[in-house]
Amino acid sequence: xxxxxxxxxxxxxxxxxxxxxxxxxxxxxxxxxxxxxxxxxxxxxxxxxxxxxxxxxxxxxxxxxxxxxxxxxxxxxxxxxxxxxxxxxxxxxxxxxxxxxxxxxxxxxxxxxxxxxxxxxxxxxxxxxxxxxxxxxxxxxxxxxxxxxxxxxxxxxxxxxxxxxxxxxxxxxxxxxxxxxxxxxxxxxxxxxxxxxxxxxxxxxxxxxxxxxxxxxxxxxxxxxxxxxxxxxxxxxxxxxxxxxxxxxxxxxxxxxxxxxxxxxxxxxxxxxxxxxxxxxxxxxxxxxxxxxxxxxxxxxxxxxxxxxxxxxxxxxxxxxxxxxxxxxxxxxxxxxxxxxxxxxxxxxxxxxxxxxxxxxxxxxxxxxxxxxxxxxxxxxxxxxxxxxxxxxxxxxxxxxxxxxxxxxxxxxxxxxxxxxxxxxxxxxxxxxxxxxxxxxxxxxxxxxxxxxxxxxxxxxxxxxxxxxxxxxxxxxxxxxxxxxxxxxxxxxxxxxxxxxxxxxxxxxxxxxxxxxxxxxxxxxxxxxxxxxxxxxxxxxxxxxxxxxxxxxxxxxxxxxxxxxxxxxxxxxxxxxxxxxxxxxxxxxxxxxx
Amino acid sequence: xxxxxxxxxxxxxxxxxxxxxxxxxxxxxxxxxxxxxxxxxxxxxxxxxxxxxxxxxxxxxxxxxxxxxxxxxxxxxxxxxxxxxxxxxxxxxxxxxxxxxxxxxxxxxxxxxxxxxxxxxxxxxxxxxxxxxxxxxxxxxxxxxxxxxxxxxxxxxxxxxxxxxxxxxxxxxxxxxxxxxxxxxxxxxxxxxxxxxxxxxxxxxxxxxxxxxxxxxxxxxxxxxxxxxxxxxxxxxxxxxxxxxxxxxxxxxxxxxxxxxxxxxxxxxxxxxxxxxxxxx
Numbered sequence: 001x002x003x004x005x006x007x008x009x010x011x012x013x014x015x016x017x018x019x020x021x022x023x024x025x026x027x028x029x030x031x032x033x034x035x036x037x038x039x040x041x042x043x044x045x046x047x048x049x050x051x052x053x054x055x056x057x058x059x060x061x062x063x064x065x066x067x068x069x070x071x072x073x074x075x076x077x078x079x080x081x082x083x084x085x086x087x088x089x090x091x092x093x094x095x096x097x098x099x100x101x102x103x104x105x106x107x108x109x110x111x112x113x114x115x116x117x118x119x120x121x122x123x124x125x126x127x128x129x130x131x132x133x134x135x136x137x138x139x140x141x142x143x144x145x146x147x148x149x150x151x152x153x154x155x156x157x158x159x160x161x162x163x164x165x166x167x168x169x170x171x172x173x174x175x176x177x178x179x180x181x182x183x184x185x186x187x188x189x190x191x192x193x194x195x196x197x198x199x200x201x202x203x204x205x206x207x208x209x210x211x212x213x214x215x216x217x218x219x220x221x222x223x224x225x226x227x228x229x230x231x232x233x234x235x236x237x238x239x240x241x242x243x244x245x246x247x248x249x250x251x252x253x254x255x256x257x258x259x260x261x262x263x264x265x266x267x268x269x270x271x272x273x274x275x276x277x278x279x280x281x282x283x284x285x286x287x288x289x290x291x292x293x294x295x296x297x298x299x300x301x302x303x304x305x306x307x308x309x310x311x312x313x314x315x316x317x318x319x320x321x322x323x324x325x326x327x328x329x330x331x332x333x334x335x336x337x338x339x340x341x342x343x344x345x346x347x348x349x350x351x352x353x354x355x356x357x358x359x360x361x362x363x364x365x366x367x368x369x370x371x372x373x374x375x376x377x378x379x380x381x382x383x384x385x386x387x388x389x390x391x392x393x394x395x396x397x398x399x400x401x402x403x404x405x406x407x408x409x410x411x412x413x414x415x416x417x418x419x420x421x422x423x424x425x426x427x428x429x430x431x432x433x434x435x436x437x438x439x440x441x442x443x444x445x446x447x448x449x450x451x452x453x454x455x456x457x458x459x460x461x462x463x464x465x466x467x468x469x470x471x472x473x474x475x476x477x478x479x480x481x482x483x484x485x486x487x488x489x490x491x492x493x494x495x496x497x498x499x500x501x502x503x504x505x506x507x508x509x510x511x512x513x514x515x516x517x518x519x520x521x522x523x524x525x526x527x528x529x530x531x532x533x534x535x536x537x538x539x540x541x542x543x544x545x546x547x548x549x550x551x552x553x554x555x556x557x558x559x560x561x562x563x564x565x566x567x568x569x570x571x572x573x574x575x576x577x578x579x580x581x582x583x584x585x586x587x588x589x590x591x592x593x594x
Numbered sequence: 595x596x597x598x599x600x601x602x603x604x605x606x607x608x609x610x611x612x613x614x615x616x617x618x619x620x621x622x623x624x625x626x627x628x629x630x631x632x633x634x635x636x637x638x639x640x641x642x643x644x645x646x647x648x649x650x651x652x653x654x655x656x657x658x659x660x661x662x663x664x665x666x667x668x669x670x671x672x673x674x675x676x677x678x679x680x681x682x683x684x685x686x687x688x689x690x691x692x693x694x695x696x697x698x699x700x701x702x703x704x705x706x707x708x709x710x711x712x713x714x715x716x717x718x719x720x721x722x723x724x725x726x727x728x729x730x731x732x733x734x735x736x737x738x739x740x741x742x743x744x745x746x747x748x749x750x751x752x753x754x755x756x757x758x759x760x761x762x763x764x765x766x767x768x769x770x771x772x773x774x775x776x777x778x779x780x781x782x783x784x785x786x787x788x789x790x791x792x793x794x795x796x797x798x799x800x801x802x803x804x805x806x807x808x809x810x811x812x813x814x815x816x817x818x819x820x821x822x823x824x825x826x827x828x829x830x831x832x833x834x835x836x837x838x839x840x841x842x843x844x845x846x847x848x849x850x851x852x853x854x855x856x857x858x859x860x861x862x863x864x865x866x867x868x869x870x871x872x873x874x875x
Contacts, residue, residue, distance in 0.1 A: 200874035214867045219680045243862030245679045245855040249672065250705040257669045258676025261645070264663050265681035287666055380871045437661040437684050441640045445609075445655045445662035448648075456611050457656060 004057030005139055005189040008068035008085065009131065010078025014046035016128030017074060021052025022372070023149050024132055024141075028056045029201040029374040031145040032194040036061040036505075037203075037372040038580065043226070043310045049077055054372075056139075058194045061373075062505030066584035069189050070139070072131055074113065075099070091187045093134065107187045109138070111178065121171045123164075129171035136172070137179025140190045146172055198377045204342045204368040204502075205230040207380075208298060209238065211346025212270055216385050217296070218244035219269035221258035223251055223277060226310040227369045228300040231272040252277035256284040256297065263293045264446060266436025268350055272298035275317055276307065278324065285359050286325030289471065291446040292424065292434070294353035294360075294388060296346075301365040303578045312578030313367035315501050318557040321361040322530055328468065330475045332356065333530040335363040337504030339371065340379040345527060351386040352482075356474045357434065363529075365552070367580045368502040391421065391433035391442055422453040426466060430473030479531040487540060489515065489522035495590055496544030497523040498537070498570070500558050503550060503581055510586035519594055529558075532565065541568055546593050548573055550586050600636055604629040607639070611656045620797030620806075621651050623771035624718050628658070628687070630774065631781035635685075642685045645674040647694035650725045651718035651797065654689045668699025671706045674713045682712070682852045685785060692719040696732040696752050706790050707761035709851040714784040714791040718771070719754065720799035728802035740803075754794045755832035759825060759844055765791035766828065766844040770813050771798065772806065776840060783842060789850050796838060809838060816841035 007024065011017030018039055029035045036055045042048030055065045067087035073079040076099035079092075083101075086092060092106045095113040111134045117127040129150070136146050150168055154160050202210075208231050212220070220239060222232040236246045249255035255271045262269040273281065278299050288295050301317045303309035321333045332352050336345045342364065353360040423444035425432040432453075435441040444455045450467060452458040489511045499507045504525045514521045524540045526533055541547055541562075549559040549570040556572040563570065573589045575581055607629040615621050632642060642660040646652035648667035655662025665673045674688040695703060695717045706715070722740070723729040729742035732752040739746050758766045765787040769777035777795060784791035796813065798805040816839045821827060828843040 198875075200871050202874040206874065210867065210870060213865050213870065216865075219676070221676055221679075240855070240858040241862060242865045243859045245852075245859060247676065247679050250701060253669065254672035254675075254702060254705070257665065257672040258679070260665070261663070261673040261676030261678075262680035264643075264673075265677045265684065267680035269676075269680065283666055284669075291663075377871065377875070380867055382867050437641055437643055437681065439638070439640060441661075443639050443659060443661040445664060447656070447664035448666060449664065457653075 003192045003194075004055065004059065004061075005069045005191065006053065006055040006065035006067065007070045007072065007135060007139070008051055008053040008082060009072045009074070010049070010051045010082040011074035012078075013041050013044065013048045013050040015074070016125070017050050018052050020128035020132050021054060023146065023153065024135060025054040025372050026201055027145040027149045028054070028141060029199065030149060031142065032196040033058060033191065033374070034061045035201065035372060035374045036064055037370075038064040038367060039370055040579070041311050049081055051078070051082060056191065058192065062509040063583045064580065066582040070135070072135060073098070074127070074131065091138070091189065093138070109183050111175070111183070116174055116178065117171060120174050121167050123167040123171075126167050126171035129168050130175040133172040133175025134179040137176040138183065138185070138189075143172060143176045199374045200377050200380060201372060201374050202339060203370055203372045204336070204339050204364050205300070205370070206234065207339045207342035208272070208346055208362070208364065209234040210380060211343040212296075212350070213238060213242060214343070214382065215268065215347040215350035217268045217270050217350060218242065219246070219259065219262035219267045220244070220271065221247040221249045221255040221262070221269070222271045222273065223249050223255050225274045225277045227302055227366045228272040228274050228277075228298060230369065231298060231300070252280040253284065256281040256295070259295050260284060260288055260291075260293050263295050264436070266438065268294070268354065270296035270298065270350075272300065274300050274302050274310070275304045275320070278317065278320065282324040285331065286327060286329040287448045288359040289325065289329035289331055290448050292357040292432070292471070293446065294357055296349045296353050296360050296362060298362045298364065300369045301363060303366075303576070309578050311366065313365045313502070313552060313580055314576060314578065315365055315503075315552040315557070316554075317363060318500065318529065318553070319555075319560070321363055322561070328472070330472050331358055331530060332360040332475075332478060332528065333363065334360060334528055335501040336368065337502060337525060337527060338368070339373040340375050341527065342368070343380055344383060347383045347385065351384075352478060354388040355386050356431065356478050357388060358474065363501060365502050371502070389431055389433045391423070391435045423455045424451060424453050424467065424470070426453060426470050429477040430470050431477065432470075475531045479534065482528050482531070482533070484533050484536045485524055485526045487522050487524055490520045491522070492520060493522035493543070494520045494545045495522075495593060496540055496547045497521065497586070497590075498540070498547055498549050498558065498562065499523065499525050499551070500529060503552065506581050506583050507550065507586055509583035510590060513583060513587050514590045519590055521590055532561075534565075537562070538566060541566055546571060548589050548593060550575075550581060550589065552576060552580060600638055602633045602636060604633055607632050607659050609657055609659045613657050614653050615650060616801045618800040619650070620720060620771035620799070621654070621718055623774045624651070624716065624777065624795055624797050625654065625657055627769070627771075627774040627777035628716070628781060630778035631785065632660070634778065634782055635785060637685050637785075641683065643677060643687070645670050645677065645686060645688045647690040647699060648725070649691040649693050649723075650799075651689060651691040652694060668694050668697070668702070670694060671699060671702040671715065675706060675709065675711045678711050678713050678852050679855060682856050686713045687785065688713055688715045690717060691724070692717065692721065692731045692733045692754075693723055696754060700732070703757070704761055707758070707763045710764050710789040710848060711852050712788050712790070712850045714781070714787075714793065716781060716784070716793045716795060717754065718795050718797035720797050720803060721805060722799050722803035724799045724802055734803075753832065755843055756829060758792045758794070759829050759832055762825070763792045763844075764789035764846050764848055765842070767792070767842045768794045768796070768838065768840050770796045770809060770838075770840055772810065773813070773840070780842065787845060789848060812836070812838040813840055815839070816843065
């Protein structure tokens with residue numbers, strides 16, 4: 001049995017609920033525990049209910065947990081909103097001066113947060129530190145774990161001063177002592193000791209940024225939008241450090257177009273947005289596909305349609321990413337499942353964009369952008385970086401090879417053949433060598449018009465047919481070259497689960513629990529959704545009796561796709577309230593169909 | 595190719611693609627002036643990019659032998675700016691029409707002005723929508739009767755020069771397609787200007803709205819005593835609608851965003867993922 005506890009803190013946005021939760025998660029992770037966080041917050045800057053949940057364990061954590069084991073409520077509204085998610089027999093921590101909880105089977109501890117902050121610390125804004133001190137005392141997280149993190153955070157803050165530092169430390173100490181001495185512990189949630197491990201603690205957006213930098217992305221253009229803005233802000237800071245440049249565009253149209261301009265210039269470039277921004281980018285997506293320009297577009301999905309719920313999660317943009325833009329425009333769609341994927345698949349996304357010369361969507365979602373996980377440092381190692389196939393005038397560099405042979409790879413000077421360079425040469429792979437402006441490079445014109453091999457406008461039926469086939473051939477090549485997803489669970493499973501995106505860990509946890517109960521279950525979680533790994537999916541579908549497709553959207557967008565492509569009649573499990581699945585919900589689906 | 599050994603003529607810039615424009619189109623004159631300007635500056639084909647949007651005039655890149663990108667309707671400016679931010683070593687000219695720059699892509703003009711990224715915009719204004727066959731444009735005169743304004747245009751006429759001056763664009767000029775020599779010189783000056791250069795070019799559409807005679811009569815060089823550093827004086831001249839002044843209305847040297855960004859990147863180090871991740875340890 002894992003040594004673990006899931007703690008939820010409910011409070012008011014702007015009073016340190018989320019930052020307190022972040023400190024708790026980071027402190028636990030630094031002390032050697034595995035952590036996995038989930039948070040909700042309103043779209044408003046100040047005010048409105050928010051909550052932070054962290055699952056702390058000595059074993060790797062795959063989901064946010066079905067229930068909270070410990071619920072800390074900073075006001076009455078937090079209690080009303082969250083009490084139903086507290087496990088039967090779980091622990092409620094509250095301040096009696098705020099409200100009186102109803103009769104229940106919960107273990108209830110009263111801690112005078114307000115009085116300690118106001119009277120003993122004499123600084124009310126330390127209330128979240130009081131709360132943290134009390135939690136640490138209750139669950140046995142050493143006070144030192146907290147003070148180290150608070151100290152380093154506060155010393156970096158602009159608001160830092162010796163008095164504030166002292167008051168924060170005092171709040172942690174008093175409350176920690178209070179919890180240990182004044183509360184008679186009646187619950188089982190107590191963290192044991194654990195060895196420190198070589199791990200990093202970060203969220204999905206932070207891992208996306210690390211991945212982009214490691215993928216040698218050197219240009220970013222974007223427009224602020226929740227929940228993708230962190231990526232833009234971080235790259236604004238980091239890109240100059242590695243010789244890159246950054247542009248905050250006037251809108252998402254300009255952002256994606258600037259990215260394509262940089263890409264045409266030979267730079268590895270990206271943007272990051274959410275649904276509404278992606279809506280504005282769609283015309284350019286088709287352009288990038290037609291002109292065969294590499295670009296990476298991160299879509300941090302939020303609940304839609306329209307403005308929807310900007311701070312809530314949803315897997316609502318799969319169909320959109322697969323089809324965005326008019327006409328048939330090949331593109332690649334990648335969906336990371338966890339924080340480690342946000343790094344490694346970002347490099348895959350750039351490599352695929354450059355290799356197949358097309359737009360690549362990277363579908364995260366609000367829960368993953370903000371999900372803090374402790375990840376083994378080894379997950380963040382240097383990975384191979386692939387470059388676009390460059391045209392070389394003297395026929396080297398693959399220009400005459402099978403891998404994108406050019407019809408005019410003869411040796412000549414740039415000046416002499418300018419205008420007759422076969423930028424869009426028909427090749428077996430569909431990949432044509434390209435050039436970027438610079439001394440000695442062969443010029444060509446990229447266009448959104450249908451064109452011949454030289455890039456000259458051409459509306460002949462034969463040309464459009466052949467060019468369309470050439471562009472789509474690149475997807476076939478990508479499908480052959482990409483890694484196949486691995487089956488998780490029983491080889492002889494009765495029930496199969498196919499998911500995508502941020503739900504992987506939750507599904508795997510449900511599979512584990514179902515197998516413990518004797519069910520035969522397996523899961524498949526493709527991370528590249530265009531092109532789909534056809535063979536692996538077909539084999540998986542054939543190997544099981546029933547397939548469940550859990551998705552955090554209304555219409556079952558992956559289920560629709562699997563139905564259309566493979567004739568699969570999936571059992572759809574859809575959740576679309578803005579909150580991720582729990583493993584228990586997926587487990588119930590397994591039990592129901594068995 | 596090394597710039598020193600490259601002594602180009604107009605012909606060197608001309609591609610094998612025949613212009614799709616109607617006979618007599620003003621854009622031929624602009625194309626000629628562009629080639630002349632590029633040749634005078636001895637700009638190498640492999641390090642020059644002509645960027646356009648959509649419209650008759652936006653076919654331009656296909657007719658040149660330089661690098662080119664024929665993008666989306668209205669998007670020449672962000673395309674050119676993104677490219678210049680990533681590749682400050684390149685010479686980048688954004689071309690297009692009045693629909694591109696003053697209607698669907700008008701919003702981009704404000705930000706190009708604010709950033710002052712070192713690109714040159716050459717806007718071929720024919721006061722009509724040619725490619726879609728003669729609808730009204732933002733630069734059409736009030737009362738103008740077209741298929742989309744059968745009762746006459748009810749809106750006002752857009753003034754490109756006064757708008758560019760109001761936006762404090764760092765180089766503002768006007769040329770005329772029927773005067774390609776003068777226009778070539780304006781293009782040269784625009785390209786040489788470090789910052790965002792805006793060149794408004796009167797380029798008539800003989801098919802849908804023939805303004806040749808009217809513009810022949812209206813165009814006149816800027817007064818000899820005009821001080822191109824005086825924005826207010828430039829504004830007064832720009833607001834004269836009876837005459838269409840030709841020349842450089844305004845020019846000011848000021849920092850460009852592309853140079854500033856590359857200054858920031860001067861201290862760059864190689865990226866090392868292990869080192870980068872230490873912040874999360």
